[in-house]
Amino acid sequence: MSENNENEEQLNKKRETSTSNDEDVDKINNKKLKSKTKELPFEQLYLDRLPNSLMYEKSFMHKDICTFIAVSKSDFIVSTDILGYVKFWKKQPIGIEFVKTFKSHVGPVSSLSISFDGQLLCTVGFDKNVRIFDIKNFDLINSFKVPFLPLTCEWVYGVNSSKTLIAISSRESSIINLYDSKSDDTSGKPLHIVELHNKSVHLIKFNQQFQSVISCDIGGSVEYWDIEEPFDQPTNVNFQMKLETDLYDFEKQSTLPISLEISGDGKYLSTMGRDKKIRIFNYKSGKLYRVYDESFAVLQQIQKTEDPIYHLDYADFGRRLAIEKEIDTMYDQFLNNITSKQSPPLNSILFDESNNFLIYSTLVGIKFVNIKTNKVVRVLGKIENSTRFLGLSLYQGKNEGDVTLGTKKRDTENDPTLFCLSFKKQRFYMFTRREPEDNDNPDYGRDVFNEKVTKDEQLLIQNAQRQLPRNAIIHTSLGDIHIMLYPDECPKTVENFTTHSKNNYYNGVIFHRVIKGFMIQTGDPQGTGYGGDSIWKKEFEDEFNRNLRHDRPFTLSMANAGPNTNGSQFFITTVPVTRLDNKHTVFGRVYKGTEVVTAIEKSKTDQDDKPLNDISILNIKITQDVPLEFQNKKI
Structure with a gap:
């Protein structure tokens, strides 16, 4: 173990040792290995057209928890939330622009x-309403x-179809109902029904290339059917039974599939199973082409290997695993009571435009897998350890902007x-091909506050900010x-630190760990590195900010035992330690007294890095503001 890693472990309240890496997909995940290694010609050209x-x-914000996001071929993005709001966004040469909001449903968009x-968007909700939108004109x-609780919907018409049919399944039966989206009939009576399943259908996908549909029910049954009456099995596939x-x-x-996608060329069908396995089928033959195992057992095995691509701290892996189990519990609740007004968290799987790469989200991050070579070529978002990414949608077009929005650009x-x-x-x-910008102004950070805050909420925020102190001695x-x-x-971290200080919590507490060329650590009343509670008597979450980093000495930061496990311990760095960014919350800087740090x-320590002669905190004085002469000083 390197000295840097040893030093970083000293910041943990519990000294737990672990190895947590991964093996190649070929070694663990892929169940259909080829004896000869394959290569994908021009792989880098394809990768250059993908986010990295x-x-x-x-x-960007919604009014409440987001439920769906989708990208259209017309360069529009549609997002929805549990309050029934539908938002339209337009892709620009760089980034996106907000276009319009609809209150589409009473309750969640299902x-x-x-x-x-x-061209067309359909949304269905628990209010039993079906909304049809013209995407380019963002108009209802x-x-x-x-007359039923809808479960899922899918457009099922082709270029030569006489009607623009929308298929809507029911939570209350196994029937798939087909409606003419342009009909004036508002009775709710379907134009056609498809009866191929014995249980409620939760996944439907249209294969444009084969002009056919694939549907899956909650019992695990998968069916192919034609988009024209009598909706029999397609004749352009290589099997009869x-x-x-x-x-x-x-x-x-x-098991059953919980996500379904068809490649752009129609050749492949990919699913994410309830058993955490990614299955890729040859659409025409219905035969398995690839299987990738993302089950808990495999993930735990991966953590014992030495590939740094998937390396996770022991505590971080445990926290992420707990979130996975919570997601599984929500899915169990959905399956056990499918007619209830709830939906499980959306987890999607998709192909890129070349149909060579499969993209899906896992506990570790968002994986990009080359299905020709069976290699994980990219993992995005692993560093975002407080965010479990789920629903995915990919844009790979080229947008020249909009004249009316003033974003028109050439070349x-x-x-x-x-x-x-x-x-x-x-x-x-x-996720794009650009990392977030460093910005000294938090109002222009990467997390855009595009939803209006009420006057009362704004007043509460301002009062809270005014009340929290900015100076400590x-x-x-x-x-x-x-x-x-x-x-x-980082209001919660500052509130915890200043409240403890005012309550004399830190009085007499020693600096229990001191490492030359790294940091000095304190805040544990027990003086062992294993103790200390927050003011709420429980661990609290990290508050990372891109403008506050461990990029200089004399940075005040929280010690922890992994993500979102902050208590009372803190440390002050003595050198830049950027590897701690997004692992420990920076909440202050030393502006005077660096010689004391x-x-x-420089104090002499024992083999456990504890000073031989106790150095203690007498008390901590908290005041509202930093002295004027230091307020504008860059520290």
């Missing part, structure tokens, strides 16, 4: 679908109510963007350390 930023560049040509063009295919695999394994370059939802978050996120047995605090960027750093 390790962190999301921007995020499903949405964009037509293959990018039809609306009707159905399902027994000739691998489509029974879900029922054999007592624009491709701006591939991966749009993502996140578990229990009211934002959607954008740590009186130690070796001298005073003056610290500027950042309540605007240096003196503590």
Whole structure:
């Protein structure tokens, strides 16, 4: 273990040792290995047309938790939330522009679908309403109510179809109902019904190339059907009976697909299973082409390997695993009571425009897998350890902008963007080929506050910011350390620290760990590195800010035992330690008394890095503001 890693472990309240890396997909995940290694010609050209930023560049708000996001071929993005709002966004040469909001449903949007040509949008909700939108004109063009609780919807018409049919399944039966989206009939009576399943259908996808549909029910049954009456099995596939295919695999394994996607050329069908396995089928034959295992057992095995691509701290892996189990519980609740007004978190899987890469979200991050070579070529968002990305949608077009919006540009370059939802978050996120910008003004950060805040909420925020102190003086047995605090960027951390200080919690507490060329650590009343509670008597979440980094010495930061495990312990760095960014919350800087920090750093220590002679905090004085002469000083 390197000295840097040893030093970083010293910041953890619990000294737990672990190895957490991954093996190649070929070694663990892929179940259909070829003896000869394959290569994809021009692979780098394809990769250059895909997002590659390790962190999301921007995020935008909804009024509440987001439920769906989708990209149309007409360069529009549609997002929805649990309050029934539908938002339209327009792709620009760089980034996106907001266009319009609709209050489409009373309650959550339970499903949405964009037509293959990018012209039409359908949303269905728990209020039983069906809304049809003209995407290019972002206009509601039809609306009707159905006599059942809708489960999912999908456009099922082709270029030569006489009607623009929308398929809507029911939570209350196994029937798939087909409606003419342009009909004036508002009775809710379907134009056709498809009866191929024995249980409610939760996934439907239209294969434009084969002019056919594939549907899956909650029992694991998978069916192909034609888009024209009598909706029989398509004639352009290479099997006559399902027994000739691998489509029974879900029922054999007592599982079901929870996500479904068809490649742009129509050749492949990919699914994400309830058993955490990614299955890719040859659409025409129905035979399995690839299987990638993302189950908990495999993930735990991966953590024992030495590939740094997937390396996670022991505590970080445990926290992420807990979120996965919470997602599984929500899906169990959905399956056990499908007629209830709830939907499980959306997890999607998709192909890129070349149909060579499969993109899906996992516990570790968003994986890009080359399905020709069976290699993970890219992992995005791993560093975003407080965000579990779920629903995905990919934009790979080239947009020249809009004259009316003043964004028209010539000779624009491709701006591939991966749009993502996140578990229990009211934002959607954008991964591009640009990392987030460093910005000294937090009002212009990557998380855009595009939703209006009420006057009462704004007043509460302003009052809270005014009430939180910005100055602390740590009186130690070796001298005073003056610290500027950042309540605007990390209010909860500052509140915890200043409240403890005012309550004399830190009085007499020793610096229990001192490492030359790294940091000095304190804040544990037990003096062992294993103790200390927050003011709420429980661990609290991290508050990372891109403008507050461990990029200079004399930075005040929280010690922890992994993500979102902050208590009372803190440390002050003595050198730049950027590897701690996005792992520990920076909430202050030393503006006076740096020589005291240096003196503590130089003290003699034992083999556990504890000073031989105790150095203690006498008390911490908290005041509202930093002295004027230091307020504008860059520290």
